[in-house]
Amino acid sequence: MINLKKMLEQAVKNNCAIGSFNVYNLESIQAVIEAAQVLRQPAIISFGESYTKHAPLDVIAAIVKKYCTDSEIPFVLHLDHSKNFETIIGAIRAGFTSVMYDGSSLPLNENIEKTRYVAQIAHMAGVSVEGELGYMNNEDGTTSLDLSLEKGYTKSEDARKYAEASGIDALAIAIGNAHGIYKGIPELDFERLAEISSVVDVPLVLHGSSGIPIPSLQRAITFGIRKININTEISTEAIKTARQFLHENTQENLRFESLIKSSEETMSRVIKGYLSILNCRKNY
Numbered sequence: 001m002i003n004l005k006k007m008l009e010q011a012v013k014n015n016c017a018i019g020s021f022n023v024y025n026l027e028s029i030q031a032v033i034e035a036a037q038v039l040r041q042p043a044i045i046s047f048g049e050s051y052t053k054h055a056p057l058d059v060i061a062a063i064v065k066k067y068c069t070d071s072e073i074p075f076v077l078h079l080d081h082s083k084n085f086e087t088i089i090g091a092i093r094a095g096f097t098s099v100m101y102d103g104s105s106l107p108l109n110e111n112i113e114k115t116r117y118v119a120q121i122a123h124m125a126g127v128s129v130e131g132e133l134g135y136m137n138n139e140d141g142t143t144s145l146d147l148s149l150e151k152g153y154t155k156s157e158d159a160r161k162y163a164e165a166s167g168i169d170a171l172a173i174a175i176g177n178a179h180g181i182y183k184g185i186p187e188l189d190f191e192r193l194a195e196i197s198s199v200v201d202v203p204l205v206l207h208g209s210s211g212i213p214i215p216s217l218q219r220a221i222t223f224g225i226r227k228i229n230i231n232t233e234i235s236t237e238a239i240k241t242a243r244q245f246l247h248e249n250t251q252e253n254l255r256f257e258s259l260i261k262s263s264e265e266t267m268s269r270v271i272k273g274y275l276s277i278l279n280c281r282k283n284y
């Protein structure tokens with residue numbers, strides 16, 4: 001495993017983006033690893049603080065380390081959207097190679113101060129840090145976001161100041177993207193993305209990428225997006241498969257493990273679809 005900084009440096013060189021896929025259990029971890037190994041592409045295995053109720057950090061880390069330590073394909077184990085220092089320290093101790101501190105709801109100066117504190121500690125352990133600026137809705141998409149309101153979009157001058165002063169290795173921005181299911185077809189503000197990209201020195205991250213049209217994602221890569229987060233589509237497609245599986249297999253003593261295996265295969269297929277459009281195969 002490598003850290004996020006190192007992985008994104010390669011992405012900058014190759015003008016591509018790395019897929020970051022959310023996991024919450026053994027099957028979702030296996031789906032990411034299988035997809036990345038079959039397509040021979042790097043991937044980020046992302047475990048959110050909000051998912052610690054599904055599995056403990058150290059168990060997730062142990063599974064990922066078992067699979068990825070001697071892998072030819074590079075992997076990053078990333079803590080997604082953490083608001084608590086305790087979780088961040090727990091992830092660093094467990095062996096995560098990257099953490100995200102989400103202070104996006106804080107005033108800019110407080111966000112800078114707290115992110116800098118996280119970066120100082122994480123960097124001593126060789127762990128990378130992603131920060132966030134701009135308003136996005138809840139990670140699980142349970143709160144909707146009125147995308148017509150641009151007041152939550154990341155401002156380029158704040159982004160420059162935040163990235164410089166906090167010492168982050170990657171910056172998540174809000175440019176019309178949101179977590180969860182989009183009501184219409186999302187439109188990214190490419191002008192704003194270009195402006196942010198021109199003043200910020202660290203690689204940029206796009207959250208909420210499920211449901212953004214593929215050509216828009218590819219265009220965002222040409223403007224400097226280097227990490228693309230996919231969560232919702234993997235999860236909702238797995239549910240569709242489970243529904244179909246239960247519809248087709250109505251026998252009384254159906255086995256649970258056969259159901260979760262069918263969903264794991266679907267998760268892997270969705271991940272392969274995204275990996276194949278990110279253009280990161282070469283030079284890894």
Ligand SMILES: [Zn+2]
Pocket residue numbers: 081139179207208229
């Ligand atoms: Zn996110």
